[in-house]
Amino acid sequence: MYRPDDTIVAVSTPASEKRVIVRISGPDTVKGVRQIFEPPVGSGPSSVTSGQIVVAGNLKLDATLYLFKSPHSYTGEDLAEIHVFSNRAVTNSVLTSLLNRGLRAAEPGEFTARAYFNNKIDLAQAEAVNEIITASNRFQLNAAENLLTGRLAETTKRICDAIMDCLTTLEAGLDFSSEDIEFTSGAETVGKLTAITSDLHNLLASSIRCESLIELPAVGIAGAPNAGKSTLGNALLGRERSIVSPQRKTTRDVLTAELTLSHCRCVLFDCAGLILQAETILDELAQQAAVQALHNASVVLFCVDIARPDWSEDLSVLELIEAKDVIPVATKTDLLLDKGLNERLIRLNKSFGADFLVVSAHTGLGLDRLKSAIDNTIIAATMPAADKQRDTRYAIRNTRYEIALTARHTQAVTEATDDITQAVNELKAGNDEIAAMHLRTAYQGLIGLQQHTIDEKILERIFSRFCVGK
């Protein structure tokens, strides 16, 4: 439903760009921005601010805020766009923290709908919006049907039935207390509700996030300058993406492209070679971007030029990489003869205390092995913690944890848990009418039903369960 009075948020990632745009529109836009962006923006006119986005409490990432004040914005309302070079982890965290603070996830086409209602776009454009809404509605229906056969729907339905059960008893006690009905005791209802809360906890714990499936994992290529990173990237992608040259520091910006592997897809990026001491401001900026991008990567391919006489520079820049999963890659192996290669590889492995994968971008040697190593590492990383120990292939096929929750689902489940906890407290205090309100909210949030449908459902249940009417 188009609701003009609240503040909506959506996160979009432009195709093949390593950049996330958080878009917020509505009366609480500035308030919302202040929750996640530093420095705090004022309530002045439209502005562009360079600052930082604050994620998960303490992590800060450079970002640019474009604030458009009503009516000078796309939607005609206060509108903010925060551009941040980042990945899915940041996206999820930002979205969740905004949703938790009262913003609402935007419906499909809702920004455009607002633009139309605020006279920012014309009728022809609005007709197109209509199509989008209808189409996405159809899409959602399909998605809903898919979910119906899925475990999420099954689980939420079971939980919602249990909530409705408690609600029925509670409401019957409020509306028909003067009837000759044996009501379930408050303690029993509290017991049932507590069980529901732990069901919801389990649901959250055993699910993976939809976004982590949809938003592609990032694979970074790192190494000292001129370690052959861009050449390797191009070889993996099978095309020219980076500007490659024998000069050091050819790659200054973070460059990205999508890579398809046997089991998953990922975003491959390479960035400026890592150095310990930047000589120019330009170098400094390139370093910042590179370190930040690598920090957020799921997998880092750490490249070392095997033909190099000395690896001390490589050893020192390795310290800059904080990623969990690092695959060491020996590059430029085509420059060495077989015998020399083996010797150097043994030395290399010994120096770094790791098993290097040997590749040559020119001959194609080892590229397939590298791809499958990336593949396996990503799959292992997307699995829930409990399954980490198992064989990756088996776990991905085993659907035990395949309840995928979107940010919205997660929000609904978290809020419902909170609602039910409050309901339990109110029940214990004897405030049945307030407990009922919390339960209705939980039910509504989980099943996405409108209020009046819930009323009818409650009455239906009461009349079928209890003999009321003097």
Next chain:
Amino acid sequence: MKANEFDCVVIGAGHAGIEAAHAAAKMGAKTALVTIAKDGIAAMSCNPAIGGLAKGQIAREVDALGGLMGLATDAAGLQFRMLNRSKGPAVQAPRAQADKYRYQRYMIEALERTENLTIIEALAGDIIVEAGKVRAVRCKNGRDYAAEAVVVATGTFLRGLMHIGAEQFEGGRRGEPAANELSASLERLGLVVKRLKTGTPPRLDASTIDYEKLEAQHGDAEPVPFSFMTERIETEQIPCWITYTNDKIHRLLRDNLDRAPLYTGQIQSTGPRYCPSIETKIVRFADRSRHQVFLEPEEEERKVIYCNGVSTSLPADVQDQMIRLLPGCERAKILHYGYAIEYDYCPPVQLKSNLETKKISGLFLAGQINGTSGYEEAAGQGIMAGMNAARKIQGAEPIVLGRDQAYIAVMIDDLLTRGLGVEPMGITDEPYRMFTSRAEYRLSLRADNADRRLTQIGRSVGVVDGARWAKYEKKLCDIEKLKNYLTGTRIAGRSLWEQLRRPKNTLAETMSDNADVKKMSFDKTVLEAVVIDAKYEGYLAKQQRLVAGLKALDRKGIPADLDYDKICHLRVEAKEKLSVFRLETLGQASRISGITPADITVIQIHLKKYYHHRTDKAQANG
């Protein structure tokens, strides 16, 4: 103005009709109240009681708007009880047994005292309409009563058909004729008319009951009045009595189901699920070994006992046997047998929010004719219909309350949107009754604050008189004063108001002992109001979240002539439903079952286009 010319004619002097006529007359409309017989005014055709859960809130709302129901109940009450005392204040509601004759006498006198109001004893036969507008009411006495607005509040009288076993007889209620011609007249005007069913239990001779065998149910030691105008109830409270059905009765009823009109097919229409007949109870809840029966006095002299809980349309001989098997009633004599009644109603989808029919300008419907049950539901619609009839005559904007303002508004909105009597909806076609669970703003729609929700509105239209207004203003001022004192007085770093808001605080109970509060000598309703406000204050934001966005949509109007078929992208199901309901606001449309949020957005986009075209056209014409 001639004798037979009125501004407003109200047909029917039941609980809806009297409030309608009284409100319209108070607002200055010259009003006629047409009733078949004057001694049937304000009759309690069924249960001799007013109020109850959710209904008590409505009774308070009628009172707060300046209506008569609360005052009459206070004048005629025999036993007052505040229900749900153990639960929160939002779900507490007053209920009273009333002396049904004293109630009628109070109402008749009040109506006779009302300026601009004429009571006419006549049977209405036809509503005269010219060019889509109401002109007059033609009565069987041969007279036409001209009016700009007509309120039809005929209860169960339209083609009323009563059943006692195989026996069927026409009538509006026991001993009174049906209004058959008026039904036909409404159909001629193009209104759709359908059937509903309700029932009533047998009445017993009070002197033939053995009270020693029965459990007594007493009223409250300190009866709480219905009306905000009543200081205290001083009449002596009399008890009701409780007994139970048993196996023998259940066997008797089961053996005679083949003689029950509800099960032989003689009655086709649906009865209410919340008030089933005893034969329905034993069929639907076969495992129950007993059902509670309340024996309630109908008047102070205790000559007639209402047998609450055994509504039935079984044949007279079965009713006799049933009563004799009821503990305490072994010797009891039935004065009037229970019966079921089928009657015509107009599916309320034909109404606008002001209770005026969409088809006929100036024709308003209120009460059971709209498919509701209950005196309070009727009175609530009556006062709104009367007010809006007068507003129409004055050429003023209709008074439409929001779901966040009153149970009355919840009821009217539900009537317009839930689809009672609309074929494809598939909901149970039963008379509509109010429950607190229907109100999403339950925590704010309370019996204690009905005055603060509605008296201002009653005053602004002219139904609330000077005395009520003065009393209300004083209360409001005192509440303010007390709140200021509480927020301004800090003990241990916390204001008294904050302390009051905390759960399990003792201040709520001890506030009347506070020396400062004592000095200000507030009425106890003031203390009560403040304590309850404090209790719920923290929860209102959450209540708001439950209905987020609804209010904004309720403000968005839909043009009456909108052609839903022309809205591209709107789903066929939505087109069909919305064309049947033809609602006035997007909020209402969103409450139709099966209408999705996407449908509403699609309509909104279309509406914007529609209005653009309209403006263009208007400019072209101008």
